[in-house]
Amino acid sequence: xxxxxxxxxxxxTAEFWKATAEGRFLGRRCDDCGEAIWxxxxxxxxxxxxxxxWEEFTGLGSVYSYSVVHxxxxxxxxxxxxxxxxxxxxxxxxxxxxxxxxxxDEVAIGDKVEVVFEDTGDGNALPRFRPVxxxxxxxxxxxxxxx
Amino acid sequence: xxxxxxxxxxxxxxHPGRELPDKSLAQIHAEVAIGALADAGLTLDDVDGFFLGxxxxxxxxxxxxxxxxxGLRSLTYMDSTESGGASPIYHVSHAAAAIxxxxxxxxxxxxxxxxxxxxxxxxxxxxxxxDSFEMGMFTGAGLVSTYALAAQRHMYEYGTxxxxxxxxxxxxxxxxxxxxxxxxxxxxxVEDVVNSPLVADPLHRADCCLVTDGGGAVxxxxxxxxxxxxxxxxxxxxxxEAAKLTDGGRVDLTYTSAVQSxxxxxxxxxxxxxxxxxxxxxxxxxxxxxxxxxxxxxxxxGEGGRFVMDGTLVAxxxxxxxxxxxxxxxxxxxxxxxGITKIIEAVRQLRGExxxxxxxxxxxxxxxxxxGGDLGTRMRSATMILGRxx
Numbered sequence: 001x002x003x004x005x006x007x008x009x010x011x012x013t014a015e016f017w018k019a020t021a022e023g024r025f026l027g028r029r030c031d032d033c034g035e036a037i038w039x040x041x042x043x044x045x046x047x048x049x050x051x052x053x054w055e056e057f058t059g060l061g062s063v064y065s066y067s068v069v070h071x072x073x074x075x076x077x078x079x080x081x082x083x084x085x086x087x088x089x090x091x092x093x094x095x096x097x098x099x100x101x102x103x104x105d106e107v108a109i110g111d112k113v114e115v116v117f118e119d120t121g122d123g124n125a126l127p128r129f130r131p132v133x134x135x136x137x138x139x140x141x142x143x144x145x146x147x
Numbered sequence: 148x149x150x151x152x153x154x155x156x157x158x159x160x161x162h163p164g165r166e167l168p169d170k171s172l173a174q175i176h177a178e179v180a181i182g183a184l185a186d187a188g189l190t191l192d193d194v195d196g197f198f199l200g201x202x203x204x205x206x207x208x209x210x211x212x213x214x215x216x217x218g219l220r221s222l223t224y225m226d227s228t229e230s231g232g233a234s235p236i237y238h239v240s241h242a243a244a245a246i247x248x249x250x251x252x253x254x255x256x257x258x259x260x261x262x263x264x265x266x267x268x269x270x271x272x273x274x275x276x277x278d279s280f281e282m283g284m285f286t287g288a289g290l291v292s293t294y295a296l297a298a299q300r301h302m303y304e305y306g307t308x309x310x311x312x313x314x315x316x317x318x319x320x321x322x323x324x325x326x327x328x329x330x331x332x333x334x335x336x337v338e339d340v341v342n343s344p345l346v347a348d349p350l351h352r353a354d355c356c357l358v359t360d361g362g363g364a365v366x367x368x369x370x371x372x373x374x375x376x377x378x379x380x381x382x383x384x385x386x387x388e389a390a391k392l393t394d395g396g397r398v399d400l401t402y403t404s405a406v407q408s409x410x411x412x413x414x415x416x417x418x419x420x421x422x423x424x425x426x427x428x429x430x431x432x433x434x435x436x437x438x439x440x441x442x443x444x445x446x447x448x449g450e451g452g453r454f455v456m457d458g459t460l461v462a463x464x465x466x467x468x469x470x471x472x473x474x475x476x477x478x479x480x481x482x483x484x485x486g487i488t489k490i491i492e493a494v495r496q497l498r499g500e501x502x503x504x505x506x507x508x509x510x511x512x513x514x515x516x517x518x519g520g521d522l523g524t525r526m527r528s529a530t531m532i533l534g535r536x537x
Contacts, residue, residue, distance in 0.1 A: 007279035038396030045395040067295035068348040076287040093396025096281040
């Protein structure tokens with residue numbers, strides 16, 4: 001288990017962190033230009049509209065890049081090797097995260113992954129990703145990509 | 148008048164120390180300030196413009212406390228633009244602009260740090276809006292591992308190899324072996340680099356810059372002041388700045404903001420990549436150098452791995468000699484910030500004062516490029532083109 005400290009919650013992100021406690025992965029979408037926005041904030045960084053809203057993202061994506069980390073400091077020192085990654089969400093944005101529940105030597109760019117929530121013990125959870133195992137989840141990914 | 152015609156670099160000094168347990172951070176700033184002014188034939192009493200990044204200790208982004216410490220009594224212009232390790236490259240062009248605007252005549256720029264024997268710089272706590280989504284405490288992301296993400300993606304898209312990245316380190320170690328002050332004196336081979344321990348796959352320990360104490364300073368003055376001094380000036384031909392941000396999550400790790408800062412600098416200088424005799428390229432990691440060389444147009448995007456092979460970067464006879472002091476990879480990366488040493492080595496090359504064995508013959512035009520921030524997230528670039536004074 002990787003360290004899961006409580007996040008810094010601010011008015012921009014309070015709803016996001018609240019949803020994590022219920023296992024829901026929220027993102028922000030702009031109703032004017034239609035873009036999905038990461039990290040969540042109320043002003044669209046693409047068209048600068050304030051007409052944005054929360055949307056439940058699928059929590060599915062693929063590995064855009066990764067690194068197996070062998071040396072780290074602080075609390076992370078004791079959990080090496082672990083995987084730092086960018087996951088490209090099916091909605092478009094790429095987010096920095098960790099790949100968990102995996103053989104670190106097997107992770108590869110392009111791997112399909114799904115969100116998991118790791119409890120911070122403070123009423124919310126950190127979103128991380130694990131390889132998609134089952135056939136049904138695979139086809140779900142394919143569906144969301146064609147949707 | 149063009150700001151670049153109004154001002155020249157007249158003094159440059161790199162602290163000889165790499166481990167300075169008995170000096171305060173402020174003292175290192177002071178020593179490099181005095182060193183660069185002495186190189187120009189000036190003293191602290193002549194300084195009316197003061198430029199520092201946030202590596203300076205104290206108030207006002209450092210400049211208030213450092214001006215007080217140094218006893219600078221004649222300041223008419225102060226600038227604490229902070230752009231990570233690239234900050235001094237911004238400061239030189241900002242100083243030139245201030246001089247052109249008549250705001251000051253003698254601009255002092257200093258950088259110093261002591262991460263080897265003192266406290267780490269930076270910090271400030273997780274207060275930025277993006278922090279809970281990517282900061283180290285939440286993802287285990289560190290400086291090496293985020294650059295590793297960029298290296299991994301570059302390898303995936305373009306077939307770049309660890310051996311090719313290692314060529315950059317090898318060239319740096321060859322250069323450092325000619326520099327008696329360099330922290331690393333031993334020449335490394337490609338095998339040495341790829342056999343050094345993996346820190347964050349695919350980056351090895353030898354792909355990373357050094358951790359050194361020390362610092363450096365440069366002095367920029369008006370043409371009029373330069374004429375009164377008996378020291379060879381260096382011309383500022385062009386400069387460009389740019390930022391690359393995470394763009395609502397559409398991160399692309401295969402390029403840097405040099406794709407914008409480079410053309411701006413080339414256009415202002417009225418030169419092309421073919422005119423560049425020497426480059427100081429920010430070298431926090433080998434992958435930093437590789438992406439920047441591509442982004443500045445020294446080779447096509449994705450060709451960097453092949454470009455750096457066969458001694459391209461090795462002085463004095465490689466096609467594009469780089470970081471002939473040994474750079475941050477082998478000489479000095481004071482306070483985790485490589486900007487000032489990049490400027491200083493370019494000044495040495497243009498004055499014909501580089502170390503024996505690495506002086507580029509007839510070096511007329513040099514390019515200095517700094518990358519502040521993080522290849523793996525958000526960054527700022529400053530490109531500067533310098534010329535030998537006729």
